[in-house]
């Protein structure tokens with residue numbers, strides 16, 4: 001297939017490019033050239049900032065466009081309108097954050113979030129999900145139900161993840177010595193959900209190759225990943241045997257530990273995000289979604305992390321600093 005990728009050089013897009021190349025597809029990349037500009041020198045490049053100028057895409061025909069960097073409805077409206085007549089399919093990477101509520105499990109028919117200010121261009125924790133929901137609409141409107149392919153990934157994980165959330169766990173555990181306490185939230189049987197970016201890429205390309213349209217949650221099945229299994233996989237990948245210092249939800253909340261950011265992959269079991277990691281995946285499974293073993297995702301993430309330059313191995317965006325963890329452990333274990 002001839003594929004046009006909007007983005008393609010960071011994380012989700014990068015894995016899409018690598019997988020598409022491995023399958024022998026013919027690729028064109030459109031981006032600004034700011035992120036990893038030297039990647040994929042063999043590919044045709046179109047340059048532009050999608051928020052300002054799509055003239056580099058004025059010509060060309062593709063079997064599909066894969067939109068991996070759409071955050072504002074107006075930018076997706078512009079690209080969908082421009083390309084609808086010259087692409088077979090429009091694959092938009094949305095998010096499960098698009099749903100209106102996470103108090104109960106969502107399937108693809110659940111209500112979507114609505115922006116309190118439809119004109120906002122501020123992408124933050126509150127607006128990100130409703131903005132992704134609003135970005136889906138122009139894809140469906142311009143392409144129609146059969147040619148619009150909307151993927152809603154859960155937490156995307158694996159090598160090249162710039163968010164540091166999932167990576168925190170393999171990297172933190174690998175830093176531990178045998179028997180050293182590592183602060184871990186909740187319980188071993190907590191259900192977690194995520195999607196290895198390589199499994200997301202494989203599902204996306206399978207769907208395009210088979211000519212699928214429609215909307216799919218793309219994430220591991222509810223309960224397929226558990227916190228205890230994640231920690232065991234981290235310890236096995238690093239060859240260490242730390243001591244898990246379990247902190248329950250009430251203790252963490254009393255200590256004002258921030259869910260999701262300070263302790264990634266931890267969300268209180270009660271409250272507005274109670275079902276964030278219980279999203280239904282039957283539709284994607286029926287369409288062929290495959291989830292690789294968690295141990296493989298963990299080991300590959302750790303190997304990638306260890307290969308980063310030393311200056312990039314900190315946790316500025318997510319995770320506990322060693323000092324904060326030590327302070328919390330001192331209180332927990334006293």
Ligand SMILES: NC(=O)c1ccc[n+]([C@@H]2O[C@H](COP(=O)([O-])OP(=O)(O)OC[C@H]3O[C@@H](n4cnc5c(N)ncnc54)[C@H](OP(=O)(O)O)[C@@H]3O)[C@@H](O)[C@H]2O)c1
Nearest residue numbers: 007008009011012013031032033034035049050069095156
């Ligand atoms: N991470 C998660 O857990 C998660 C979960 C669910 C969904 N998602 C979705 O997955 C996607 C993230 O993919 P990602 O991490 O690979 O990419 P990203 O950070 O959204 O985008 C990076 C890529 O897009 C290009 N780009 C960014 N802004 C651009 C602009 N204004 N014009 C043209 N190109 C632009 C960048 O290249 P240049 O800088 O060179 O332009 C780079 O190739 C997003 O759509 C996100 O909503 C992520």
